[in-house]
Every structure is written in C-alpha cells, then in structure tokens.
Amino acid sequence: MSRPRHPWHDGAMADRNAVHLVLGDEELLAARAVGDLVAAARAAEPDAELRQYMAGELVAGELAEMLSPSLFGGARVLVLRSGQDAKKDVIAALLAYAKSPDDDVTLIVQHVGGAKGKALSDGLKSAGAKVATVPKISRPRERVDFVTSEVRRLGGKAGDAAAEALIAAVGNDLRELASACSQLVADTDGNIDVRTVSRYYKGRAEVSGFNVADAALVGDVSGALEALRWALHIGVDPVPIADAIADGVRTVARVASAGRGSAYQIAGNLGMPPWKVERAQRQARGWTPDALVDAMQAAAECNAAVKGGSDDRAYALERAVFAVAAARQGGGAR
Amino acid sequence: MTVWADLVGQDAAIETLSRAARAARAVVDGESVEPGAMTHAWLFTGPPGSGRSVAARAFAAALQCPDGGCGVCAACHTTLGGTHADVRFVVPEGLSISVSEMRALVLRAASSPTQGRWQVLLVEDADRLTEAAGNALLKAVEEPPARTVFLLCTPSTHPDDISVTIRSRCRVVTLRQPPAEAVAEVLVRRDGIPPNVATWAASAAQGHVGRARHLARDPQAQSRREAVLAVPRRLTGVGACFDAANALIEAAESEAAASTSAVDAKEKAALETALGAGGTGKGAAGAARGTKGQITDLERRQKTRATRSQRDALDRALVDLAGFYRDALVSSVGAPVAPVHADVAGQSAAAARRWSPESTLRRLEAVLECRAAIDANVKPRIAVEAMMLALWRG
Numbered sequence: 001m002s003r004p005r006h007p008w009h010d011g012a013m014a015d016r017n018a019v020h021l022v023l024g025d026e027e028l029l030a031a032r033a034v035g036d037l038v039a040a041a042r043a044a045e046p047d048a049e050l051r052q053y054m055a056g057e058l059v060a061g062e063l064a065e066m067l068s069p070s071l072f073g074g075a076r077v078l079v080l081r082s083g084q085d086a087k088k089d090v091i092a093a094l095l096a097y098a099k100s101p102d103d104d105v106t107l108i109v110q111h112v113g114g115a116k117g118k119a120l121s122d123g124l125k126s127a128g129a130k131v132a133t134v135p136k137i138s139r140p141r142e143r144v145d146f147v148t149s150e151v152r153r154l155g156g157k158a159g160d161a162a163a164e165a166l167i168a169a170v171g172n173d174l175r176e177l178a179s180a181c182s183q184l185v186a187d188t189d190g191n192i193d194v195r196t197v198s199r200y201y202k203g204r205a206e207v208s209g210f211n212v213a214d215a216a217l218v219g220d221v222s223g224a225l226e227a228l229r230w231a232l233h234i235g236v237d238p239v240p241i242a243d244a245i246a247d248g249v250r251t252v253a254r255v256a257s258a259g260r261g262s263a264y265q266i267a268g269n270l271g272m273p274p275w276k277v278e279r280a281q282r283q284a285r286g287w288t289p290d291a292l293v294d295a296m297q298a299a300a301e302c303n304a305a306v307k308g309g310s311d312d313r314a315y316a317l318e319r320a321v322f323a324v325a326a327a328r329q330g331g332g333a334r
Numbered sequence: 335m336t337v338w339a340d341l342v343g344q345d346a347a348i349e350t351l352s353r354a355a356r357a358a359r360a361v362v363d364g365e366s367v368e369p370g371a372m373t374h375a376w377l378f379t380g381p382p383g384s385g386r387s388v389a390a391r392a393f394a395a396a397l398q399c400p401d402g403g404c405g406v407c408a409a410c411h412t413t414l415g416g417t418h419a420d421v422r423f424v425v426p427e428g429l430s431i432s433v434s435e436m437r438a439l440v441l442r443a444a445s446s447p448t449q450g451r452w453q454v455l456l457v458e459d460a461d462r463l464t465e466a467a468g469n470a471l472l473k474a475v476e477e478p479p480a481r482t483v484f485l486l487c488t489p490s491t492h493p494d495d496i497s498v499t500i501r502s503r504c505r506v507v508t509l510r511q512p513p514a515e516a517v518a519e520v521l522v523r524r525d526g527i528p529p530n531v532a533t534w535a536a537s538a539a540q541g542h543v544g545r546a547r548h549l550a551r552d553p554q555a556q557s558r559r560e561a562v563l564a565v566p567r568r569l570t571g572v573g574a575c576f577d578a579a580n581a582l583i584e585a586a587e588s589e590a591a592a593s594t595s596a597v598d599a600k601e602k603a604a605l606e607t608a609l610g611a612g613g614t615g616k617g618a619a620g621a622a623r624g625t626k627g628q629i630t631d632l633e634r635r636q637k638t639r640a641t642r643s644q645r646d647a648l649d650r651a652l653v654d655l656a657g658f659y660r661d662a663l664v665s666s667v668g669a670p671v672a673p674v675h676a677d678v679a680g681q682s683a684a685a686a687r688r689w690s691p692e693s694t695l696r697r698l699e700a701v702l703e704c705r706a707a708i709d710a711n712v713k714p715r716i717a718v719e720a721m722m723l724a725l726w727r728g
Contacts, residue, residue, distance in 0.1 A: 243713065256572065257574075289571065293726070300719075
C-alpha cells in the first residue's frame with residue numbers, strides 16, 4: 001500500500017507513523033495526553049503549525065486540505081477532539097489517510113471510546129495508529145492515587161489520608177481535584193497533610209442519601225444529621241434521600257431476618273451484592289424486629305412527607321433520622 | 335329491556351334519572367317543564383363498582399333516545415357503545431386529566447347538538463381532574479349552553495374528590511353499594527355465570543359489579559385473590575413480611591403488564607406505521623427523521639397508563655386484604671353481618687380468636703393507611719413493606 005511520494009518531500013522529517021489515537025473518557029487525562037503528544041511533536045519540529053478542530057464540525061473537504069502536504073513544506077500538527085462525533089465521510093477520509101500517513105503531518109485523534117464512532121477508533125487501531133489509553137478513574141482507591149501522584153508531579157508530598165480528605169471536600173471531578181492540588185502546592189511548602197487540607201477546604205462535596213441512611217442505621221444521629229444537612233446544602237433532592245433511608249432499613253431488616261451465614265450465601269438468597277450484605281450485617285447489630293417495624297413505618301411516613309405531605313421536607317427528613325435512631329435505641333417499645 | 339337494565343340495585347337513582355330524562359324529552363319537544371325538572375350538570379357518586387359510569391352512560395342514552403331510554407334504538411346503541419356523535423366520553427387512562435385536554439373538551443361541549451337533542455360531556459373519574467382542569471370545567475358548568483349536559487362521576491362529594499365549586503353547581507345522584515344478591519342476579523342473567531359461582535364472586539367483590547364478573551370468569555384473578563388472602567398466614571417474621579410485600583408488588587406489576595403491554599405494542603406499531611416506518615426507497619429515511627419525539631411522547635403516555643394500572647391492581651389486592659381483616663373484626667365482635675370472603679371465613683375467624691379486637695382493628699387500619707399512602711404517591715414498595723410489617727406486629 002504505497003503511494004507515489006512527492007520528490008520534494010523525500011527524506012524529509014522522520015516520524016514515519018505519526019497518527020495517534022487518544023482513547024478514553026477521562027476528560028482531564030485525555031486532554032493531558034493530547035497536550036503531551038503535541039509538545040513532543042513540537043519538540044521534534046519547533047516550527048510545526050498547530051491546528052485544532054472539533055471532529056464533529058469538520059467536513060471531509062477541509063480535512064483533505066489539512067492532511068495534504070503543504071507546497072512550502074513544514075511540519076503540521078493536527079488535533080481532532082471528540083473524534084466520536086466525526087461524520088461518516090470524515091471517518092472514511094481519516095481511515096484512508098491513516099493507512100498511508102504523510103510524514104510531515106502529526107495527526108492526533110482524541111476519542112472517548114465506547115460504541116459511538118467505533119468505526120473510527122477501531123479503524124485507526126487496525127491501521128496502525130499509536131494508541132494511548134487513558135484509564136477511567138472510578139474506584140476511590142484510584143482517585144486517591146491520582147491525587148497523591150498529582151501532588152508529587154507538582155513537587156509536593158501528600159499522604160493517602162490527606163488525599164482522601166481533599167476528595168471528600170472537593171468532590172470526584174478530576175479537573176477540580178487537579179486544580180485544588182496545584183493550589184495547595186502553590187499555597188504551602190508542598191507538604192500536604194490532613195490539617196493543611198482542612199485549613200483550606202471546609203465542607204463535603206459528595207454526600208448522598210446513603211451516607212445519611214448508613215449513619216442513622218447505626219444510631220449515629222449527629223453524623224446522620226450532618227450528612228443530611230450537607231446533602232441538602234449541595235442540592236441533593238429530598239426524595240432520593242428518603243428512598244435511601246427506606247432502602248437502608250429494608251436491607252438491614254432482610255439481612256437480619258436471613259439469619260446467620262456467610263455474606264455470599266445470604267447475598268445469593270436475597271439477590272443483593274455481598275458487600276451490601278456485609279455492611280448490613282454490621283449495621284444490624286442492635287436492631288430488634290419490633291424496632292425495624294417502627295423504623296420502616298418512619299421511613300414510609302417520611303416518603304409521603306417529602307412527596308408533598310409535609311410543608312418542610314428537610315424537617316421531615318430530620319424527623320425520620322431521629323425516628324430511625326430512636327427505634328433502634330428503644331428496641332421498638334411502642 | 336331499557337337502558338337501565340345494567341344498573342344493579344339502584345332503584346332510587348333510576349327513578350330520579352328517568353324522571354329527568356322525561357323532562358328532558360319534553361324540553362326537546364318544546365313543551366314547558368317545571369324549573370329544575372331537568373338539570374344541566376350531574377354528579378354521580380358512589381363506592382367503586384356501584385356503577386357510576388354505567389349510570390351516567392345510561393342517562394346519556396336516555397337523553398339521546400326519543401323514547402327516553404328504550405335500549406334498542408340507534409341512539410341508545412350508539413351512546414352505550416360510545417360512538418354517539420353528541421356524547422363525548424372522558425375516560426382518563428393516566429393518573430390525571432390535564433387542563434389542555436379539558437379545555438379542548440369544553441370547547442366541543444359548547445357546540446350545538448348535531449342531532450337536535452343534547453350535547454353530553456361525560457367525565458368518568460372526575461376525581462382525577464387536576465386543579466387547573468377542574469377550573470376550566472367549572473367555567474363551562476357555570477354558564478352552560480342551553481342544550482349541553484355535563485355528567486361527572488366521582489367516588490364521593492368530598493372536596494378531595496371534586497372541588498366544592500363544581501359540586502355546588504351539580505345535581506348529585508348518590509348510588510349505593512349494590513347488595514350482593516343483586517350483583518349475583520345480574521351475573522347470572524347477563525353473563526350466564528352459574529348461580530353458585532355468581533354468589534361467591536358477588537360477595538368477594540364487595541359490591542363491585544365489574545370486579546365480580548372478572549373474578550367469576552378469570553381463573554388468574556381467582557388465584558391472585560387467593561394469594562392475597564393467604565398473606566396474613568404467611569407473615570411469620572420480618573423476612574416473611576418483605577417476601578410477601580415483594581410478591582404482592584410483583585403480582586400487581588405482572589397483572590398491569592399483562593393488561594397494558596399488548597395495547598402498548600399495538601399503539602406503537604400503529605404510530606410508527608403512520609410515521610412511515612419500514613418504508614423503502616428514495617426519501618424514506620428523510621421522512622422518518624424528526625419523528626422520534628412523537629414516539630417518545632407516546633411512550634411517556636403509555637408509561638403513565640402503566641403506572642395507573644399497576645396502582646389499580648395493587649389497590650384491588652389491598653381491598654381484598656382489608657376485607658379479610660374486616661371479616662376477622664366482624665367475627666371477633668360477633669356482628670350479625672355476612673363475611674366478605676365467605677370462602678376463607680374459617681381462617682378469618684381463627685385469626686380473630688388469636689388477636690385482640692384492638693390489634694385486628696390496627697391491622698385493618700394499616701391496610702387502609704397503605705392505600706392512602708400509595709394515593710399520596712409514596713413508593714408502592716415502601717408503603718406495602720411498612721404495611722406488611724404492621725400487619726405482622728399487629
């Protein structure tokens with residue numbers, strides 16, 4: 001699959017396989033990977049002309065023009081963002097180009113992966129593009145690692161505890177975490193511990209109804225109320241919080257009544273994930289059947305209250321938290 | 335055989351309505367009638383299954399019929415069949431009747447009757463009118479055109495069911511819960527059901543004519559009822575309560591799915607055909623563009639219908655369950671009334687011996703509270719679970 005080479009380009013600059021595919025939907029990391037590739041290309045060829053496009057806005061004609069060699073020579077770096085949005089004819093043009101890339105052009109395609117625009121990502125891969133995969137960060141552990149390595153990259157030092165505190169305060173968004181890291185490193189001597197984080201960041205960014213329910217079910221009223229206030233403060237709707245409370249009581253009740261046994265066995269019988277069963281088994285200590293009846297009653301009342309039964313939905317939720325904790329305390333003494 | 339034949343055990347109401355229908359005929363014929371003999375707005379109230387919509391429909395037929403409801407002429411047939419040009423039926427399939435729907439209907443109701451008699455607007459389930467829709471209707475009921483009649487059906491005249499402003503402009507026809515013998519009689523006569531089955535079904539359905547017929551004919555409905563009546567015995571612990579709740583919810587869901595999914599698929603196929611699905615050739619793809627929204631719209635309507643039908647199914651089960659605790663209470667206080675569920679009277683009597691009357695009453699109230707909670711939009715699963723736990727503890 002060779003094509004006639006233009007004589008005035010023969011022996012020109014060297015990167016003979018300059019098609020890159022950045023794959024993955026972690027936006028910050030993808031942008032960084034693209035930035036690194038651009039920097040590398042420009043390090044090799046300082047005069048290179050940089051052009052960036054959103055792939056969805058491009059038409060095949062434009063693309064052909066940009067990928068064809070320039071009359072005056074000179075390298076070019078072409079960045080296509082959101083490759084998954086590219087139109088059919090653009091994809092066809094890109095794949096045709098990728099099979100016989102031009103030496104002077106560095107083509108960087110960023111693609112979120114997934115089913116949309118799969119023809120482009122698969123086609124580029126099989127055409128021999130260099131693939132850089134940016135991993136999706138979804139587990140808490142990976143996020144903690146991201147923060148510690150981010151601080152290290154910026155020349156500071158942070159332990160896991162500090163990273164966890166920062167994530168609790170800032171939230172799960174990587175871009176916000178990254179900017180918080182750079183701010184912290186810039187504002188301090190670079191040694192970041194939990195105290196440093198709590199000096200600069202107060203509050204909690206990610207609180208869901210499940211935090212409220214978990215605390216209420218183990219009788220931690222103050223913890224549950226704190227989580228509830230934060231959840232309402234950051235705009236969590238009262239209805240999912242009420243549902244989470246009911247779900248918590250239900251899970252504890254079902255697990256408690258399933259008797260003793262391994263979490264996996266019970267999980268199979270009840271159709272729940274084992275981790276949920278394990279957590280419910282811990283929470284189930286201190287609950288009597290009568291107390292669970294009261295707690296479920298409170299959860300049902302709360303569900304009606306947040307759906308228009310009460311004037312003040314926040315108050316209804318607080319009452320439910322108190323009622324659940326009181327039921328556990330009193331053992332269902334009605 | 336007059337139009338009133340299907341209205342079971344409602345002699346007083348039939349008397350009122352046929353007198354009004356006679357007056358209405360006099361009005362059509364241009365004779366003078368006493369003021370108030372015929373009224374332009376009617377409110378049919380009564381417990382579920384007493385035949386509110388049947389009564390309203392029969393009255394509409396009597397108004398359109400030149401003989402005041404003979405039951406055999408074209409006007410009677412078309413009205414009872416729902417195809418009469420001057421009778422508009424509003425049968426909400428979703429949870430509520432919206433204001434835009436009601437405005438369109440009110441506009442229609444303002445036109446003159448095409449066949450020279452009466453323009454009738456019949457709203458089944460007027461308790462599902464939203465506040466705004468009720469106000470739109472109120473405007474029309476307040477200043478009705480000369481030959482327009484509004485027939486509204488609600489469970490009661492309570493302000494929760496129908497706004498007081500509408501109620502005060504309507505003449506109320508109160509239907510009573512038909513006695514079980516009357517229901518059984520109509521099942522035997524009209525549907526050809528064996529008398530012993532008819533008697534059992536009429537009593538189990540608590541005066542609900544439609545439900546009695548359904549019970550008598552559909553073995554699945556019978557087995558669902560048996561499952562519901564077995565619930566009190568199965569509540570042996572907290573875990574069993576959740577299992578029972580789960581079974582009840584799933585039964586309601588599958589019952590609803592069985593009744594709606596076939597219609598849903600048919601409607602969707604019809605809409606897709608109308609929008610040009612499956613077309614080939616030049617321009618077929620272009621024509622289909624932009625029609626996704628209409629299909630989504632249909633699916634949304636179907637979803638509200640499915641929600642309603644799920645809740646209705648659950649409500650029927652809860653009514654059956656309430657009947658069981660009612661029987662237990664009746665048996666424990668020794669009241670001289672017939673049990674609702676005569677076939678499980680032994681079980682409810684046995685339960686009554688174990689429970690104090692107070693705890694039976696608490697259980698009965700738990701079932702009724704659960705119905706109210708589901709009505710107030712509590713997640714059905716949560717409401718039913720809370721109820722089962724309360725039933726278990728007593």
